[in-house]
Amino acid sequence: MLLPFQQLRRARPRQNLRRAAIIACSLTLAAGCSSPPVRPAPQPTPVVRPAAPIVSPGIGPSSSPTVALRSLPGWHADTLDGLAAAIRRQCGLRNPPAPWPGLCSEFGALAASGNEGLRAWLEQRFVARALIDAKGADTGLMTGYYEPLLNGSRRRESAAQVPLYARPADLLTIDLVEVEPRLAGMRLRGRVQGNRVVPYHSRADIDTRNALAGHELLWVDDPVDAFFLEIQGSGRVQLRDGSVARVGYADQNGHPYRAIGRTLIDQGALPAEAVTAPSIRDWLRANPAQARTVMHSNPSVVFFRELPANTADPTAGPPGAMGVPLTTERSLAIDRSVVPLGSLLWLDTVHPVSGQAWQRAMVGQDTGGAIVGRIRADVFWGFGAEAARAAGTMKTPGRMWVMEPR
Numbered sequence: 001m002l003l004p005f006q007q008l009r010r011a012r013p014r015q016n017l018r019r020a021a022i023i024a025c026s027l028t029l030a031a032g033c034s035s036p037p038v039r040p041a042p043q044p045t046p047v048v049r050p051a052a053p054i055v056s057p058g059i060g061p062s063s064s065p066t067v068a069l070r071s072l073p074g075w076h077a078d079t080l081d082g083l084a085a086a087i088r089r090q091c092g093l094r095n096p097p098a099p100w101p102g103l104c105s106e107f108g109a110l111a112a113s114g115n116e117g118l119r120a121w122l123e124q125r126f127v128a129r130a131l132i133d134a135k136g137a138d139t140g141l142m143t144g145y146y147e148p149l150l151n152g153s154r155r156r157e158s159a160a161q162v163p164l165y166a167r168p169a170d171l172l173t174i175d176l177v178e179v180e181p182r183l184a185g186m187r188l189r190g191r192v193q194g195n196r197v198v199p200y201h202s203r204a205d206i207d208t209r210n211a212l213a214g215h216e217l218l219w220v221d222d223p224v225d226a227f228f229l230e231i232q233g234s235g236r237v238q239l240r241d242g243s244v245a246r247v248g249y250a251d252q253n254g255h256p257y258r259a260i261g262r263t264l265i266d267q268g269a270l271p272a273e274a275v276t277a278p279s280i281r282d283w284l285r286a287n288p289a290q291a292r293t294v295m296h297s298n299p300s301v302v303f304f305r306e307l308p309a310n311t312a313d314p315t316a317g318p319p320g321a322m323g324v325p326l327t328t329e330r331s332l333a334i335d336r337s338v339v340p341l342g343s344l345l346w347l348d349t350v351h352p353v354s355g356q357a358w359q360r361a362m363v364g365q366d367t368g369g370a371i372v373g374r375i376r377a378d379v380f381w382g383f384g385a386e387a388a389r390a391a392g393t394m395k396t397p398g399r400m401w402v403m404e405p406r
Contacts, residue, residue, distance in 0.1 A: 068123070079115060126403040126406065140377075147318055156219045162220060165301070165304065171303075173189050217304055229247075233248070234247060236383070247307060253299075269294075339364055347360055348400070
């Protein structure tokens with residue numbers, strides 16, 4: 001899920017690159033860079049051999065030796081339902097990321113083989129490498145997100161409604177690669193004031209000063225729901241005429257994301273162990289006089305665009321960072337600076353609702369502002385009440401393996 005401002009945390013630790021980052025910032029924003037099911041016996045499937053070796057992008061030095069997929073915890077328990085759809089959507093890109101241009105042609109030959117054919121291909125063509133962080137740990141934090149449903153209208157109907165904003169025309173995006181090639185992928189956002197580039201309006205400025213009047217995309221009935229929609233990055237709005245508008249991430253105001261759960265902990269409003277999305281929602285609704293100030297503690301604001309209806313693939317989720325529709329319980333948001341987008345991954349964690357082991361193949365098709373680090377991921381749970389429950393309570397330890405072509 002795409003959320004906040006890409007800061008300079010991804011810069012290489014060399015001194016000259018730090019200086020380049022500092023120079024870039026000084027030239028731009030002075031305020032700072034801101035019980036597994038029973039399956040039928042597998043049927044023989046044809047062996048698909050690549051025409052040429054396929055090279056996978058590296059994932060850096062902090063990884064382990066490769067192992068066979070059959071040795072992954074829970075490998076044979078995963079039915080693989082939905083995985084083929086996630087890969088097919090990815091292969092539908094005009095230019096799939098490496099190493100998929102070669103792999104997609106192989107995958108296409110498996111169309112009639114079903115999940116067991118897919119399993120055989122994966123076991124033949126891939127090996128797995130456990131991800132290890134810089135401190136040598138093999139376990140990280142796993143969270144979840146989903147596509148929420150809100151109620152609203154295209155025109156404001158009451159003072160209680162709050163807007164979802166479209167991307168404002170005066171939002172300036174500066175790609176730092178034009179200043180320093182080694183800062184590729186890093187961007188700053190701001191606006192022009194006189195002859196200076198200054199930080200863009202914060203959440204408090206937008207809310208209290210009406211700084212984005214005229215840029216309202218839709219009006220929604222619940223300010224808490226609107227706030228959480230920004231965290232999810234996409235959702236649906238039920239309109240008065242019965243139609244549904246689907247919205248997705250368009251941009252962000254450039255301010256760093258601050259989790260309001262941390263604000264509530266710091267204020268003593270909630271104990272750390274009790275902080276989940278549902279508990280935060282409950283607190284905000286129970287304390288409307290303070291809720292606005294608490295939400296202002298997160299200066300980051302997400303701007304939205306209305307998405308066209310996907311009549312060709314109605315089960316698909318909203319587009320992720322790759323521009324690929326997300327697949328329920330198969331798409332994963334990862335830190336693209338350490339794990340390439342499009343990577344096949346194996347996830348070993350705990351289901352947030354049942355508390356049982358949850359081990360499955362995933363595809364890294366999205367990113368998120370809070371998703372930082374080698375063993376850090378966000379599971380896309382889909383749409384609806386069950387998805388909301390799972391995503392809202394998921395805060396579990398987990399391990400990850402990246403699958404690399406042999």
